[in-house]
Amino acid sequence: MSEQTMTIREMCDAFDVTPRTLRFYEAKELLSPIRAGQKRHYTRRDRGRLKLILRGKRFGFSLEEIRQLLDLYDIDDQQQTQISRTLDLARNRLDSMRQQRDELDAAIAELTDQIALGEGVLAGKTTQTA
Amino acid sequence: MSEQTMTIREMCDAFDVTPRTLRFYEAKELLSPIRAGQKRHYTRRDRGRLKLILRGKRFGFSLEEIRQLLDLYDIDDQQQTQISRTLDLARNRLDSMRQQRDELDAAIAELTDQIALGEGVLAGKTTQTA
DNA sequence: AGCGAAGTTGACGTGCACGTCACCGTAACG
DNA sequence: CGTTACGGTGACGTGCACGTCAACTTCGCT
Structure with a gap:
């Protein structure tokens, strides 16, 4: 149970993405599965990276930004010279x-207030608090 | 100082967007500036909405999602029947x-750790903590 | 040997969020 | 009265993140 690799379909099911998406990420050099002949085999590293990619996307980062950030998690493989730049980034x-x-905290607070206000309107109260 | 309206250029400078963007948002019914002849005049309401739009964008919401959310902040103008739906949304x-x-909190913590790790590498320590 | 399911590589299509460009109106300025 | 600046309306172009489809291999059966 050391070289646990996954097929493209297993990846798709596990992370709820399409094969197209995984191949696209590979073309953009975000993933680099092993090739067994033609077929792709996704390693633990690929799974970790994909998880970070999807999270990054939820925060509104572009794939290019994510690609650069991912390097940080592979810092062992890197040149000293590169590390400093990556750290700055x-x-x-x-x-x-x-x-x-x-900002998100503020927005949550605001929205919470607005909902309360809306609920008040539904309950028949007027907008005037007094 | 009650009917403080702004021209399109003033808006652009104030919010760092292009005229194209403001017209685009209007086409998508996110903004509805007054027309003085042909010219657009943006009210306080428009400014408030634009602020929310830009914030929403930073959180990764689509313009369509934002449009629906904006209704919540205009709840006074709405039909009772609509309010309930909007509140659910x-x-x-x-x-x-x-x-x-x-998630963001978790990601911040993780990234903080990774940076510390990277700084360690730069300082000459090995990855092995022991 | 034959067949279907799964996977591969192009290549083109799509939706979103604007950018860009051409052309028009008009108000102000010298 | 010409021209410069600002604003307006199409209409087409663009970058990103994939979707879709056609035309192969390549396994794993039977």
């Missing part, structure tokens, strides 16, 4: 994620 | 925003 990304979270 | 959206925030 990651720190920037981290900043914008923190900002995004703060 | 808003509650769903709120749920997914909360989920998104939790």
